Amino acid sequence: MTIIRCASCDGFGWFEDEIGSGIDCDWCTGAGYVYRDAAGRDLPIPRHEYAQVAAELEALEAERLREMGYRGGAKKPWQQQIRQGTQLGHDPYTDGKQ
Numbered sequence: 001m002t003i004i005r006c007a008s009c010d011g012f013g014w015f016e017d018e019i020g021s022g023i024d025c026d027w028c029t030g031a032g033y034v035y036r037d038a039a040g041r042d043l044p045i046p047r048h049e050y051a052q053v054a055a056e057l058e059a060l061e062a063e064r065l066r067e068m069g070y071r072g073g074a075k076k077p078w079q080q081q082i083r084q085g086t087q088l089g090h091d092p093y094t095d096g097k098q
């Protein structure tokens with residue numbers, strides 16, 4: 001089983017809806033990455049398996065961030081000190097959700 005970037009959210013794991021709150025991507029259930037099986041089907045990575053594939057996800061995330069022009073660690077924008085206080089500094093997993 002290979003892990004690929006989610007085709008639906010392009011690795012973000014979520015979308016911003018029209019009122020500006022984050023909603024998890026259904027395709028990857030918020031991971032930003034999915035399994036691709038031998039038959040070419042994409043399957044969400046079950047949450048209980050995240051720990052097993054953490055290193056691989058981190059490497060994929062680092063690559064994605066490099067593509068987007070970020071340097072340094074594999075961090076989501078809102079985990080980066082430099083983004084604090086900007087729109088990207090908000091964690092969509094905690095903001096706008098009850």
Ligand SMILES: [Zn+2]
Pocket residue numbers: 006007008009010011012013014025026027028029030031032033
């Ligand atoms: Zn997705």
